[in-house]
Amino acid sequence: MLIDRFGRAIEYLRLSVTDRCDLRCNYCLPKGFKHFEEPDNWLTFDEIERVVAVFARLGTRRVRLTGGEPLLRRNLPQLAARLSALPGLEDLSLTTNGTQLSRHAAALHAAGVRRINLSLDSLRRDCVAEITGSDSLPKVLEGLMAAKEAGFAPIKINMVAMQGVNEQDIEAMTAFCIEHGFILRLIEAMPMGDTGRSAHYLDLQPVMRRLCQQFDLVEQAKSLGGGPARYWSSRDGSFSLGMITPISQHFCATCNRVRLSVDGTLYMCLGQEEKMELRPLLRAGIDDAGLEAALREAIELKPERHEFRERPQKLVRFMSMTGG
Numbered sequence: 001m002l003i004d005r006f007g008r009a010i011e012y013l014r015l016s017v018t019d020r021c022d023l024r025c026n027y028c029l030p031k032g033f034k035h036f037e038e039p040d041n042w043l044t045f046d047e048i049e050r051v052v053a054v055f056a057r058l059g060t061r062r063v064r065l066t067g068g069e070p071l072l073r074r075n076l077p078q079l080a081a082r083l084s085a086l087p088g089l090e091d092l093s094l095t096t097n098g099t100q101l102s103r104h105a106a107a108l109h110a111a112g113v114r115r116i117n118l119s120l121d122s123l124r125r126d127c128v129a130e131i132t133g134s135d136s137l138p139k140v141l142e143g144l145m146a147a148k149e150a151g152f153a154p155i156k157i158n159m160v161a162m163q164g165v166n167e168q169d170i171e172a173m174t175a176f177c178i179e180h181g182f183i184l185r186l187i188e189a190m191p192m193g194d195t196g197r198s199a200h201y202l203d204l205q206p207v208m209r210r211l212c213q214q215f216d217l218v219e220q221a222k223s224l225g226g227g228p229a230r231y232w233s234s235r236d237g238s239f240s241l242g243m244i245t246p247i248s249q250h251f252c253a254t255c256n257r258v259r260l261s262v263d264g265t266l267y268m269c270l271g272q273e274e275k276m277e278l279r280p281l282l283r284a285g286i287d288d289a290g291l292e293a294a295l296r297e298a299i300e301l302k303p304e305r306h307e308f309r310e311r312p313q314k315l316v317r318f319m320s321m322t323g324g
């Protein structure tokens with residue numbers, strides 16, 4: 001097992017397969033951004049598989065493919081099939097913006113991906129265009145329905161809730177998720193990079209109280225999926241709504257994850273700088289025992305918590321660089 005200095009078991013890896021994205025969500029990646037990682041620096045599928053296999057031997061049970069937009073990485077279903085076949089790995093999931101999902105949903109499901117989180121901040125076409133920088137809603141909805149058709153379960157909708165931008169869309173999104181059997185997760189904007197800092201932060205605590213009354217939701221004692229979200233469900237259990245509140249109520253004490261970026265940097269915390277560069281080790285021919293020792297050393301660096309609230313200026317990395 002990988003246990004950090006604060007007694008937390010690290011059993012979840014978020015794996016960014018590209019830092020590129022076809023959208024420019026205004027809280028994430030700046031318009032005109034060009035400083036993407038060079039392809040020579042991308043971990044190859046062989047390198048990714050090796051690292052994940054060593055993580056799995058050290059107790060990692062769950063891997064989430066993310067990015068950037070993970071579906072922009074060519075042949076992603078092939079990588080998914082290789083990862084889902086690794087001994088010890090129990091859960092392979094994907095976070096996507098959905099624009100390419102209608103083409104890849106069936107292949108991803110066949111490759112062993114079972115759970116999908118899809119990012120969607122509004123059901124209003126003009127609002128989505130304003131946030132993402134492109135008229136993407138029709139494609140995203142097509143992808144979402146293709147995922148439902150392909151049998152992914154659960155499907156979670158990630159909605160970054162922002163004051164004066166899409167807060168008025170939360171009720172409509174809740175009703176949409178109830179209708180289609182999706183789990184809705186509301187997320188507070190995090191001050192990552194200038195983009196994240198300029199997002200219109202909305203405190204989700206009062207929003208949740210309002211939704212509980214309106215949709216008759218009750219708080220759940222257990223998390224769904226082992227992540228940081230707190231959940232509320234309808235009384236018949238058919239609908240769940242989660243809240244990810246890194247700012248108004250952080251959850252670092254139960255953090256169980258690390259993040260591997262496309263260039264092989266292992267980040268210990270979304271909101272801090274501690275990291276270990278794995279690519280030079282892999283390309284210098286490190287053996288599996290050495291890699292295992294490197295991962296243990298890296299976990300020792302994991303900080304106790306982020307400081308999004310106390311030091312919002314601290315982090316210059318955008319979410320898409322780390323792998324959100």
Ligand code: SAM
Binds near residue numbers: 119320
């Ligand atoms: N492209 C994929 C997607 O859109 O889901 C995966 C990567 S994206 C960086 C992962 C998640 O991070 C998305 O749900 C996005 O809304 C969220 N995100 C990006 N920047 C954020 C920020 N500053 N605060 C909160 N969430 C953010």
